[in-house]
Amino acid sequence: MKSKSTDFGYQKIAPEDKTRRVSEVFRSVASNYDLMNDLMSFGAHRFWKRQAVYLSGIKKGQSVLDVAGGTGDLSILFHRRVGKEGSVLVTDINSAMLQEGRNKFLDEGIISGIDFVQANAEVLPFVNNSFDCISIAFGLRNVTDKQKAISSMFEKLRYGGCLIILEFSKVKLSTLERLYDAFSFNVIPKIGKFVAKDEASYQYLVESIRMHPDQDTLKGMLETAGFSRVEYFNLAGGIVAIHRAYKL
């Protein structure tokens, strides 16, 4: 029987091919990933990530699972918040991205309170009900079965715990949307071409953003998985949104 298709940017492909294609994208961009983030967002991603960690309400001594954690930006911020008494587990499907993250932690002199595990967000290999906070930043839109990943994160969160999703979303102002589209489609793939020597991956990036569920659709998906008190916060006019949800 033929499997249902899924999106890979604007292309329709078999779900079993998406995970592999996404993996190729991030293997290719890993070494330039942080530089490209700064160039593409004019540094704004740093503020968005700080805001995500702030909204999590995470406290000293707590445990965090950073899903699709990549090069570890969010995890470093969480690590500073939970301190030595707490723990941060960075997980990502891609070993090249995790390796970049591990190097960044070492460069910062952080050697304890942090662990790295290669895993697929759809089937997180951890004990149920075990984390005070789970985060996924700019990761969910790359996952093949997003609802499955949301349910997997729900399972692993402890009761009372908080999920934070930081992701590109639907721009709320039409003028801003036109400017943003022009920049995304005309400039970002070119920056990718000249800096990361990889135009196709950045073309995928801008297309995948448009295919991602909008703020209210994602809120509905979180509620379907069992999350409570689901709300979202638009940043930069909705270019990015932070969803916060609790397991109660």
Ligand SMILES: C[S@@+](CC[C@H](N)C(=O)[O-])C[C@H]1O[C@@H](n2cnc3c(N)ncnc32)[C@H](O)[C@@H]1O
């Ligand atoms: C855009 S990067 C975000 C990295 C980091 N969280 C950040 O905010 O900079 C997306 C990450 O999602 C990871 N990813 C994609 N599909 C995944 C999956 N099914 N499970 C876990 N990680 C996945 C990629 O390997 C990549 O590291």
